[in-house]
Amino acid sequence: MRLKRQKTYKKYMGVYQHSFGFREPYQIIVDGNFIKVAQNSRLDYKSMLQETVVGKTRIMTTNCVINELRSLGEDFMGAALAAKRLEKRRCPHGGNPVNAADCIKEILGDTNQFNYCVATQDLNLRDYLRRIPGVPLIYINRSVMILEPPSPATTNKVKEIEYNKTIPNNYENAIIKNNTDTPEEAPKSKKRKGPKQPNPLSCKKKKVNPNNQQQQKKKINEDEKKEEEEVAEVENTEVEKPKKKRRRRTKKKKNNNVEANNDTNNEINQKNENEEEEDNDEEE
Numbered sequence: 001m002r003l004k005r006q007k008t009y010k011k012y013m014g015v016y017q018h019s020f021g022f023r024e025p026y027q028i029i030v031d032g033n034f035i036k037v038a039q040n041s042r043l044d045y046k047s048m049l050q051e052t053v054v055g056k057t058r059i060m061t062t063n064c065v066i067n068e069l070r071s072l073g074e075d076f077m078g079a080a081l082a083a084k085r086l087e088k089r090r091c092p093h094g095g096n097p098v099n100a101a102d103c104i105k106e107i108l109g110d111t112n113q114f115n116y117c118v119a120t121q122d123l124n125l126r127d128y129l130r131r132i133p134g135v136p137l138i139y140i141n142r143s144v145m146i147l148e149p150p151s152p153a154t155t156n157k158v159k160e161i162e163y164n165k166t167i168p169n170n171y172e173n174a175i176i177k178n179n180t181d182t183p184e185e186a187p188k189s190k191k192r193k194g195p196k197q198p199n200p201l202s203c204k205k206k207k208v209n210p211n212n213q214q215q216q217k218k219k220i221n222e223d224e225k226k227e228e229e230e231v232a233e234v235e236n237t238e239v240e241k242p243k244k245k246r247r248r249r250t251k252k253k254k255n256n257n258v259e260a261n262n263d264t265n266n267e268i269n270q271k272n273e274n275e276e277e278e279d280n281d282e283e284e
């Protein structure tokens, strides 16, 4: 079988699996004319059926089918013998065998609740079975075994099943009614969670510094003419500030190396500190 067709057939069987509960081994009811055509074409129809439904199979027939084949004369004796060797699906007709098509119709009923596939060359029977949702139909066309695509009745039923899955059942409705309070509370908690106000820890420094700088700038603008000299001093101190710290560090490093000059260095450090304090006073 071609890979492309096998893929399609697997997709078809997937529909029957998901929506109608078909499971391996797939139960396939074969009728007399299907066996006869398979024999005429010398087809290994059992293995071909497995390939067609892409899975394990249980091939079965009914007593009515065997009886019909026997009644058709010598031409159908081989088919009758082959059918006799198959698994027999019990049918309600027992001692009063009926037409094979009617027998299969009766076994499937209106819903095909036992998930049978049907392999038949009978056009009328296939036409009838297409109206029942969820019946995979197989036939032979020029020694090629064909699995019919899901019938409109089947696809409509699938849509209905999928739609019903979206509707909450009684149990789910009960849960929804009980939980009507929680949805009202849930958004409140979400509102609380969301940061409406800026994080004070992250914004304090950013907000305070620019304000001071702006205020300083405003003051500078206002007093620009009067206090040009003072402003220059403030700027100089701001620029010099980090330099002083660097000097101190270098001196401290030197302290480690030269212990004898500790006293003089301490004096220098104290002087620097005093100068810094003065600078701070000026800034404020």
Ligand SMILES: [Zn+2]
Pocket: 062, 063, 064, 065, 091, 092, 093, 094, 097, 098, 103, 104
């Ligand atoms: Zn029967």
